[in-house]
Amino acid sequence: MKRNVKDVEASHRKLSRRALLLGGLQLTFAGALAMRMRHLQVDQADQFRLLAEENRINIRLIPPARGQIYDRNGTILAQNSQSYRITIVPEDAGDVGEVIDKLSRLLSLDPEDIERALAEMRRSPPFLPITLADQISWDDISKVAVNAPALPGITPEVGLTRVYPQREDFAHVVGYVGPVSDYDLSKLTDPEPILRIPRFQIGKVGFEAKVEQDLRGKAGAKRVEVNATGRVMRELDRREGEAGADMQLTVDADLQYYTQARLGNESASAVVIDCESGDVRAIVSSPSFDPNLFVRGISVADYRTLTEDPYRPLANKSVQGTYPPGSTFKMITALAALEEGLIGTEETVWCPGHLEVSGRRFHCWKRAGHGHVDLNTSLKSSCDVYYYDLAIKVGIDKISAMAKRFGLGVRHDLPMSAVARGIAPNKEWKSKTYGQDWLVGDTVNSSIGQGYLLASPMQLAVMTARLASGRSITPRLLKSIDGVEQPSGAGEPLGINENNLRTIRRGMYSVSNERRGTGYRSRIIADGMRMAGKSGTSQVRNITAAERAAGVIRNEDLPWERRDHALFVAYAPVEDPKFAVAVVVEHGGGGSKAAAPIARDVLLQALYDGAPPLDAYPKKDRSRIQAQQERMERERSQRARNTDSGQA
Known part of the structure; x- marks a missing residue:
């Protein structure tokens, strides 16, 4: 049956309108997509480049060297000593328990240190490094470095720790440092970021606490490149911090x-x-x-001995x-x-x-x-x-x-x-x-x-x-700060x-x-x-x-x-x-x-x-005084030998 010419023309008109409408919609969508792609690739290119950089580059704080403390004649009372330690970044480690288990096959880890580290992980952000072992030997550091690919999140580090070579003599004057506690942070309205690094040391009592700000110095920072597992590949740049001020006391x-x-x-x-x-x-x-007992956390037994002594x-x-x-x-x-x-x-x-x-x-x-x-x-x-x-x-x-x-x-x-x-x-x-x-x-x-x-x-x-x-x-107890004489x-x-x-x-x-x-x-x-x-x-x-x-x-x-x-x-x-x-x-x-x-x-x-x-x-005292002087000289010589051997 032949279609009417008028019907054919009407049908063509309908198809043309639909084609135009569909083409217009397609063109509008393509234009919008092109504009969005341009916005992402051109207008927001810097922002996404920054996000990409942040995914592979980490900023890490560098703890400053704490200022040293001397007596009036230059004898060191509080100094910084190099210490080797092993840290773990929980979010980079994946299965923390498995990584610690692997590490324990290489090193002899103290169960008490592990418990303390796990407790720190629970209350700290997952990106902060937690110390698993401190004061370890160079041989242990080498073992960890060699097995690094099998230990994600584990990093061997060289840090500084406080040492008091005069020990008991200046415990009540100089005081001691210790890891930052939650109580320490609660006393500050706006704690510095470096204080949130677990086991970062601050002055707890005595002179160390009273001049904490001057002794602490200012933190530095470094940018490091990390791979997909978070392992550090290389250091890109570093801004050194400002060391704390050296203090000289009036005490002899x-x-x-x-x-x-x-x-x-x-x-x-x-x-x-x-x-x-x-x-x-x-x-x-x-x-x-001995203030050295407190630097990395005193044991319960040692602390009980001190607190139960009637001589306080x-x-x-x-x-x-x-x-x-x-x-x-x-x-x-x-x-x-x-x-x-x-x-x-x-x-x-x-x-x-x-x-x-x-x-x-x-x-x-x-x-x-x-x-x-x-x-x-x-x-x-x-x-x-x-x-x-x-x-x-x-x-x-x-x-x-x-x-x-x-x-x-x-x-x-x-x-x-x-x-x-x-x-x-x-x-x-x-x-x-x-x-x-x-x-x-x-x-x-x-x-x-x-x-x-x-x-x-x-x-x-x-x-x-x-x-x-x-x-x-x-x-007057403080004689000079960085060589500048005090009033x-x-x-x-x-x-x-x-x-x-x-x-x-x-x-x-x-x-x-x-x-x-x-x-x-x-x-x-x-x-x-x-x-x-x-x-x-x-x-x-x-x-x-x-x-x-x-x-x-x-x-x-x-x-x-x-x-x-x-x-x-x-x-x-x-x-x-x-x-x-x-x-x-x-x-x-x-x-x-x-x-x-x-x-x-x-x-x-x-x-x-x-x-x-x-x-x-007086004559009656001289034999006693002579014996006292000789005894003290022997004790001091022995202590000096013990100190030298301990530092060696």
Whole structure:
């Protein structure tokens, strides 16, 4: 059947419109696709090139070399030592357990280290390197390098770790570093990226912690090319970091060693200050500990040993420990009265062995009393009643003000941990602290360094240096930073009447150089080296009336923790003071017996810059001192040999 011509033409028109529509759609799609391809290939070419680069190039931080710490003579106290370690990047390793198992067939891995590493992996981003083994040998590094293709994510590295060659001598001064902990990070609002690298070391306590920012330096960075498994193929470029600043302390390592050894096994502390510059020449707390134990994490057993020791080796007694200063405070009470013009040097007080105050009897240490006592005799014999009477006249507020003038009850600005303020109490202090009124009995107790009064050995050394020099000596521990000298602590004149200071100094001279002086047995007899000092004994228990009537129990017959603290402060030479020293022996008994000999020996060591001649000591002490010097020399030589062999 033939189609109508009109129908054929209409059909052609319909096909043409459909073809045009379909062609237009195809052309539109092709145009859009071309435009998108151009956008991706031309307009966004740089962005995709960067993404491609990031897939094969990693940026890794380079930890800076930590600044080193020296003593005043250049002896190294804290240094960096090369250490070989094995790290793993979890996201590059794939099956971490399998890789560690392969590694353990090559090396002897500590299970404790593995557990610690796995714990770090769980709380760290997968791209951060985790240390599996530290302080390994070069042979172990070689084994890992040879088997690298079979150990994805494993990298042998050479790093730096902190070492303290002086060990126990500077543990409380320099402190130590350790791995960054979650607690450390929680104290920072915006931690530096380098701090998030597991086992990165920062200062934990002591000088290391207080000047952390300067010692740490600034991190560098390197770009490395990695393959598909994340293994480093080559280093493309490197930007070195900035090493931390080198620090020089004012402390003398030789004097520090001697002082530490001289304190021996006592629970004690000692501080030596330069009376001219305020430089801290020795600052010792005994017993001590080896800070190297903490650098990579101390074992539970070692830490338990330190924390369970009743002598508290971890505590820095020299600045953190505070004690009633006992009779070493009597110079402050006397100066407060002298400056107010309330006493004369010839005036006497009658000491029958006690003083009645407000219905309470305050006893002198000498039960029979001292009789008529003037100021010089009161210091030489350490008569308590003289100061009871004096304190009632002058009042606690003026005594407290004088104490602060001489550095007590003041927190000294030292780059050390837990520097104590101590207490120089007055009426306002008791009202704020206890909500109670100050009593006259409180004043009487404070006059002889008991009651609420508390001072650290550092503060007592500052007090003594100020008495000796008449200036506001400020203790200085940091001598220089990268060779730049730091401000001196010489200070300005205190503004105390010089005649009054001379009176106090004469009394301290009598303590150490006159036969009835409490420190006479520990005197220095070398011409031009004689010392002036003051002993102190601070009670840690109350003596009841019944015990006093029956006879006070001797310290030797009491348990160690109930015995009195022994104190002694001194300076020398008396004609031209160079050094001041304060010694506290916890529960040591009498200051003249336990603390004075130590203070004398340490002062002589400082004055002679080494072992003093035997004729500087009284004859009765010379054989003991000679044996002591020989023993210490042997011990030091042995320690030097051990250190050298350990470093080798």
